[in-house]
Amino acid sequence: MTSADMPVPPLARPENGSRRALAWDAAVERLVSFAFALPCLAVVAACVLLPCAWLFWLSAFGADGTASWENYQRILDGASYGRIFLTTFEVGLGTVVACVVLGVPFATFVSGLPPRRAMLFLAAVLLPFWTSLLVRAYAWLVLLQRSGLINGALLRLGVIDVPLPLAFNQFATVLGMTHIMLPIFLLPVLGAMRNIDRALIRAAASLGATRGYTYRAVFLPLAAPGIAAGAILVFVMSLGFYVTPAILGGGNVTVLSMRIARSLSNYANWGAASALGVLLLAFTAGLFGLSYALQRAFLARQRT
Structure with missing residues (x-):
């Protein structure tokens, strides 16, 4: 050719x-x-x-x-609304702190297990999802009330002479909400920890770093985005809780969702309830914007 x-x-x-x-x-x-x-x-x-x-x-x-703007002016001028907002944020932050204290060590432990054993532990944590939220709240009430199982056991053992005020307060509310929100916190944290390259941990150990220093300086910073995502998710969802504060708070803990429901059921005041909902929505949007900015700054710092 x-x-x-x-x-x-x-x-x-x-x-x-x-x-x-x-x-x-x-x-x-x-x-x-x-x-x-x-x-x-x-x-x-x-x-x-x-x-x-x-x-x-x-x-x-x-x-x-x-x-x-009468509804917003009433909220700004009313001292009771300030206390309700403060209580709502305190309960949300307390739930976040409890989830971080309990969830980060547990997630660290589970992330280092073989897949089959890790699934067993994760299934045990996710088991409460199969139970009604109302049932879980009343179960805590059975445990924490003055004649409950915990006070009864402590009285029989002679540890206390008077029943402890464990129920119908902010402590019981945070405890019940932590029980509900802990699995939700663990999901993004476990995902972040499982994606960490274990070669970095071995490299730090080969350079002479102790296990504690490696955990603080290498492992936790790499897992920080997942921890931050879980904490923000827990805090935002905690702002709208109604059933758990109503049962375990016993009327002594009034959060924003309860005040909105009362404005509608007792007074049929849609304007005041809507103003509270708009303020809560604006705060949530601002929180998401702040978390997004912090995450971008953290990633930019890691690249440099």
């Missing part, structure tokens, strides 16, 4: 043409992805954005449609 009979390969597109083609492909891909996500976005808009806009309208506008 002579050179004249050999097939001529097609000419390659010029560089500018290839860039234009890549840009077109990327635009088409984004358009197709948006088309697939459009039903989900419609559901989010109908079930989340519209109700939030409706809450804001009820809180900031009167029945005749005129703007009125």
